[in-house]
Amino acid sequence: MTTSPSLPVLDFLKIGPSLGTRFPDIRLPDQTGRLVDLHIERAGRPALVVFYRSARW
Amino acid sequence: MQLVELQAVWPTLEAAGVALYAISYDAVATLAAFAEKRGITYPLLSDEGSRVIRALGLLNEHLADQHAVYGITTREEQHGVAYPGTFVLDDEGVIVAKHFEQSYRVRPTAALFREFALGGHADPPPDAPQVAGPGVEARAWTDAPTYRPYQQVRLHIRLDIPTGSHLFGAPAPEGYSPLRLEVDTLEGMTAEPPVVPAPHPFRVEGLDDEFVVHEGRVEATIPLLFTSNLRQTTVRVRAIYQACSPTTCLPPAEVQLAVPLEGLDLIRD
Numbered sequence: 128m129t130t131s132p133s134l135p136v137l138d139f140l141k142i143g144p145s146l147g148t149r150f151p152d153i154r155l156p157d158q159t160g161r162l163v164d165l166h167i168e169r170a171g172r173p174a175l176v177v178f179y180r181s182a183r184w
Numbered sequence: 185m186q187l188v189e190l191q192a193v194w195p196t197l198e199a200a201g202v203a204l205y206a207i208s209y210d211a212v213a214t215l216a217a218f219a220e221k222r223g224i225t226y227p228l229l230s231d232e233g234s235r236v237i238r239a240l241g242l243l244n245e246h247l248a249d250q251h252a253v254y255g256i257t258t259r260e261e262q263h264g265v266a267y268p269g270t271f272v273l274d275d276e277g278v279i280v281a282k283h284f285e286q287s288y289r290v291r292p293t294a295a296l297f298r299e300f301a302l303g304g305h306a307d308p309p310p311d312a313p314q315v316a317g318p319g320v321e322a323r324a325w326t327d328a329p330t331y332r333p334y335q336q337v338r339l340h341i342r343l344d345i346p347t348g349s350h351l352f353g354a355p356a357p358e359g360y361s362p363l364r365l366e367v368d369t370l371e372g373m374t375a376e377p378p379v380v381p382a383p384h385p386f387r388v389e390g391l392d393d394e395f396v397v398h399e400g401r402v403e404a405t406i407p408l409l410f411t412s413n414l415r416q417t418t419v420r421v422r423a424i425y426q427a428c429s430p431t432t433c434l435p436p437a438e439v440q441l442a443v444p445l446e447g448l449d450l451i452r453d
Contacts, residue, residue, distance in 0.1 A: 139284035142267060143242045149277045153236050155207065155229040158215035163227055165205060166277050174203035174273040175301050178242055178266040179186055182210045182218035182228070 150176060186268075187224055189335075192294040193301075194226045202301045209234045209264045234264035242266045272300050285336070292336050295327035308342065317439035319349050319427025324441035326419070331410050333450045339375075339443065341365055341421060343402040350397035351425045353383020357395045361426040361436040365404055368420040372412040380404040413447035 144150055154164045165176070187206060197204055207229045210218075215228040237243050244267045269284030270292070283292070283300055292300075312325035321344040331337045343363075345351060354362035363383075367375040381403065383396035408419065421443070426436045 137246070137267070137284075139267070139269065139282060142284070143240050143269075143282070144271065144279055146279050146282060148279055150271060150273050150279055151240060153229075153240075155231055155236060156212050157227040157229055158212060158219040158224070160212050160216075163205070163229060165229075168227075169203045169273070169277065171275050172201050172203045173275050173301070174205065174277075175197070175297065176271040176273060177186070177190065177204070177206045177297075178237070178270075179206055179208050179268050180265050181208050181262075182187060182214055184262070 186291040188222055189294040190297055191224050193298045196298060197301050200302055205229055207231055209237060237266040270300055291334060293327050313441045313443055315439045315441055318434045318437045320345055322423055322439045322441060324421050324443050326443055326445055330446045330448050332448045333410050333413050337408045339406040339408055339419060339421060341404045345399055348430045349427055350386060350399045351427050353396035353398055357393060363398055364424040366422045367406055372410060372414050374409045376407040378404050378406045413449060415447045417445050419443045419445060
């Protein structure tokens, strides 16, 4: 795959929450419908927070 | 697809005390059906309406541009998708690393997620090809013995240099060959530039010029991207180098390693 000139090259260091900052507080339901508060649920553990496209496509 | 890769690494992360959350704009019912079908046991968080994705500045505003490049039209329900990527949080919740890809089509493997969370390099599998050249022993292997199209698969190259010897780094002194790693081109595979640890300065007693060298163990990686399923294939990598012992420099040499890989079909979800 080659990068086309029409496809902007994004600087992800400037997109989304910054390195060195605390990840924002978020509360979202999981696949069982249970509301998850990310930092409370983490309970002092390190974490991977993965954003992905979609489970449908 | 990366949700399945994450499931493969989840037991390791959980045992190491690392939490894992995967977030998309899908509805809870969609996630429930997917988790059931694919046996996902870690939390899939639903940001239906993309409120959090937007608030965090992660809304993919270039989806239509990306689709145009691939010659496909963006459907209405595809708006609201996030840039795909991973935040690594420490135990305080502070972001210590961000791993994002320019294209949503490129997806990390389980091995890469493991490394995001736990750091370090995985050891080669016992059957990893190895070869001995003048002044060097080399091994090569990939993150996994299989790949799927658009997965980011890394080729690992480990060079072991005997104590007291070195390989020239770039730039090498006039007339000497610096270490170079090259992957033979394959139709349907793209190799990115090799990631090689920086060589360090070296000075010979009684000589004026200083140069840079690799010593001990050199762990390099070459990111590979397969754009189609090549089925059973072999990735050939060559290390071109010149080794010197404390007393002599050997002539420039080359070692070649052939790493077998098996292609699997693309999983669309």
